[in-house]
Amino acid sequence: MLPVFLIGLYVFVLSIFVGYEIISKVPPLLHTPLMSGTNAISGISLVGAVIAAGLGHDALTTALGFAAVICGTINVIGGYLVTNRMLRMFKKK
Amino acid sequence: MLTYVSDIIYLVSAVFFIVGIKMLSSPATARRGNYLSALAMVMTVGTTLVVGQIADYTWIIAGVAVGTVVGALAAQWVKMTAMPQLVALFNGLGGAASGLVAVSEYFRRLDTLESYLVIVILLSLTVGAITLSGSLIAYGKLQELIPGRPITYPLQNWGNLLLMLAALGVGIFLVIEPSRIDWFLVLVGISLLIGVLMVLPIGGADMPVVVALLNSFSGIAVAFTGFVLSAKVLIIVGSLVGASGIFLTVAMCVAMNRSVWNVIFGAFGQLDVAAAGPGVAPAAQGAVKAYTIDDALVMLENSDLVIIVPGFGMAAAQAQHAVRELSDKLGERGIEVKFAVHPVAGRMPGHMNVLLAEANVPYDQLYDMDAINDQFKTAGVAMVIGANDVVNPAANEDPSSPIYGMPILRAEEARTVMVLKRSMNPGFAGIDNQLFLRDNTMMLFGDAKSTLSKLVAALKN
Numbered sequence: 115m116l117p118v119f120l121i122g123l124y125v126f127v128l129s130i131f132v133g134y135e136i137i138s139k140v141p142p143l144l145h146t147p148l149m150s151g152t153n154a155i156s157g158i159s160l161v162g163a164v165i166a167a168g169l170g171h172d173a174l175t176t177a178l179g180f181a182a183v184i185c186g187t188i189n190v191i192g193g194y195l196v197t198n199r200m201l202r203m204f205k206k207k
Numbered sequence: 208m209l210t211y212v213s214d215i216i217y218l219v220s221a222v223f224f225i226v227g228i229k230m231l232s233s234p235a236t237a238r239r240g241n242y243l244s245a246l247a248m249v250m251t252v253g254t255t256l257v258v259g260q261i262a263d264y265t266w267i268i269a270g271v272a273v274g275t276v277v278g279a280l281a282a283q284w285v286k287m288t289a290m291p292q293l294v295a296l297f298n299g300l301g302g303a304a305s306g307l308v309a310v311s312e313y314f315r316r317l318d319t320l321e322s323y324l325v326i327v328i329l330l331s332l333t334v335g336a337i338t339l340s341g342s343l344i345a346y347g348k349l350q351e352l353i354p355g356r357p358i359t360y361p362l363q364n365w366g367n368l369l370l371m372l373a374a375l376g377v378g379i380f381l382v383i384e385p386s387r388i389d390w391f392l393v394l395v396g397i398s399l400l401i402g403v404l405m406v407l408p409i410g411g412a413d414m415p416v417v418v419a420l421l422n423s424f425s426g427i428a429v430a431f432t433g434f435v436l437s438a439k440v441l442i443i444v445g446s447l448v449g450a451s452g453i454f455l456t457v458a459m460c461v462a463m464n465r466s467v468w469n470v471i472f473g474a475f476g477q478l479d480v481a482a483a484g485p486g487v488a489p490a491a492q493g494a495v496k497a498y499t500i501d502d503a504l505v506m507l508e509n510s511d512l513v514i515i516v517p518g519f520g521m522a523a524a525q526a527q528h529a530v531r532e533l534s535d536k537l538g539e540r541g542i543e544v545k546f547a548v549h550p551v552a553g554r555m556p557g558h559m560n561v562l563l564a565e566a567n568v569p570y571d572q573l574y575d576m577d578a579i580n581d582q583f584k585t586a587g588v589a590m591v592i593g594a595n596d597v598v599n600p601a602a603n604e605d606p607s608s609p610i611y612g613m614p615i616l617r618a619e620e621a622r623t624v625m626v627l628k629r630s631m632n633p634g635f636a637g638i639d640n641q642l643f644l645r646d647n648t649m650m651l652f653g654d655a656k657s658t659l660s661k662l663v664a665a666l667k668n
Contacts, residue, residue: 118437119323119327119434121439122433122434122437122439122442125439125442125443125446126430126434126442126445126446127446129430129442129443129444129446129447129450130446130449130450131450132225132446132447132450133228133446133447133448133449133450133451133454134450134453134454136225136228136229136232136447137228137447137450137451137454137455138454139229139232140228140231140232141232141233141575142458142548142550142556142557142560142575143234143548143557143560143570143573143575144231144232144234144237144557144560145455145458145550145555145556145557145560146290146294146555146556146557146558146560146561147231147237147241147557147561148228148231148451148455148556148557149294149418149419149422149451149452149455149555149556149557150290150293150294150297151227151228151231151240151241151244152228152422152426152447152448152451152452153294153297153298153301153422153425153448154244154245154248154297155224155228155244155248155426155444155447155448156298156301156302156305156422156425156426156428156429156444156445156448157248157297157300157301157304158248158251158252158429158440158441158444158445159301159304159305159308159428159429159432159441160248160252160304161251161252161255161436161438161440161441162304162305162308162311162312162432162435162436162438162441163270163304163307163308164252164255164256164259164261164267165255165259165260165261165436166307166308166311166312166315167266167267167270168256168259168261168262168263168264168266168267169259169260169261169262169315170262170263171315172314172315174311174314175311175314175315176266178307178308178310178311178314179266179270179307179308179311180266180269180270181270181303181307182270182303182304182307182308182311183266183267183270183271183274183304184270184273184274184277185274185300185301185303185304185307186274186300186301186304187270187271187273187274187275187278188274188277188278188281188297188300189274189278189297189298189300189301189304190248190274190278191274191275191278191279191282192277192278192279192281192282192293192297193278193282193297193301194241194244194245194248195278195279195282195283196281196282196285196290196293196294196297197241198238198241198242199282199283200287200290200561200564201234201237201238201241202238203287203561203564203565203567204234204237204560204564204570205564205567205569205570206234206569206570206571207569207571207572
């Protein structure tokens with residue numbers, strides 16, 4: 115398990131730097147859509163949720179997975195739609 | 208073979224997420240960036256559905272159906288002024304999803320838990336739970352279900368520190384004894400409690416920082432979930448969101464000249480609890496002169512440049528459309544109108560920009576603090592709508608002021624400062640604003656929306 119952890123740690127640390135770099139270029143004008151857009155992305159735990167809900171291991175893990183799927187989906191669908199709704203409003207003169 | 212294909216798809220998705228966020232840096236490409244990011248999400252989840260050894264799709268389909276309906280309706284119905292609440296709520300659900308996955312993984316692998324796995328499960332659980340409960344409290348405050356003022360309690364910071372130490376202690380114990388379900392549940396409880404107690408003492412106007420910080424937490428929870436599932440795409444994407452939240456948190460704190468520590472643990476803005484009642488600050492009230500719409504009209508008509516400074520009061524009064532009408536009317540008369548947006552105006556980063564965009568104000572009329580501050584001295588009128596602390600000259604001039612050192616919009620440099628305000632109540636920081644007493648300041652008391660409508664009507668004649 116340790117090598118997997120180490121690779122993960124490399125990815126984690128480097129991604130934080132990448133993230134900080136690209137995000138620091140987003141102007142304050144778009145900070146709210148940035149926030150709701152990244153917020154939608156954080157619903158990606160859905161990946162773990164569908165596995166938990168679908169493996170059919172036992173009733174408890176399935177139920178927890180089901181709840182996670184609902185939460186994650188609301189986050190993802192709602193987040194992307196509301197970001198799109200906001201971005202549609204930004205117009206030039 | 209299949210795992211190679213799926214791994215490549217995950218990698219491509221991660222790249223799409225990164226490029227998608229990057230495209231958010233310009234209004235011209237932002238929408239496409241959002242689509243790209245959504246496509247990456249479909250690719251990631253879709254691939255997992257194929258390769259994830261799923262035995263039964265029933266509960267997945269049911270959960271996705273429920274979530275889609277709820278999410279879509281919420282996104283469609285929310286008012287733009289309520290955006291901070293909605294983002295807080297979605298954020299909490301993201302944290303919940305990560306936390307629930309961690310709990311589920313814990314029970315599923317209970318018999319074969321290695322120390323490494325326990326550690327990452329506990330981290331994912333703790334951060335996810337804090338995100339959930341903290342976001343719900345933030346939602347409650349923004350929705351005004353619970354008082355927006357800082358709610359303090361005895362031994363607040365020591366109590367929180369003790370709770371964190373307790374969480375750490377229980378966590379270490381669980382690494383040694385992973386099968387103690389009772390203590391696992393205790394840790395869930397402690398984590399939820401930490402989230403509640405952390406956000407309760409934070410005041411309404413500090414919400415931009417809190418929402419940004421919780422956004423970051425939700426990303427970090429995702430990254431830990433990635434460690435639990437050995438899913439690199441989750442680690443990448445979670446770190447991105449975490450970094451984004453950290454960046455915004457720091458940006459908000461810099462804009463208030465305060466440390467993250469001070470925002471979280473300082474219970475700032477307590478003064479307004481005592482001072483917010485009606486009839487306060489009589490000393491200030493006495494010296495202030497209220498002007499009429501006609502007075503204001505003369506000043507506006509004699510300007511070449513009008514700079515409008517919106518604040519949370521504009522959102523509270525739903526006055527953004529009236530502001531745009533005024534801006535249009537002034538524009539028709541050849542008067543240039545610019546909007547000066549302070550980074551922490553409103554209840555979330557960029558809140559004012561979204562509201563003004565909703566009211567069809569073109570975004571090239573919206574200016575950041577640094578871009579506009581040198582132009583106030585050339586403006587005939589600086590019109591302050593429901594903003595207070597972000598234009599308080601005490602931040603520059605009075606070392607004893609609690610907001611001394613905070614970068615402000617230098618509205619006071621305009622020939623005339625017009626302040627649309629409900630009453631003389633001090634702003635969030637609970638301090639008087641000397642700007643209101645200055646000779647070049649005109650106070651227009653009343654509901655911002657109706658004042659603006661009257662100005663528009665007067666300009667029509």
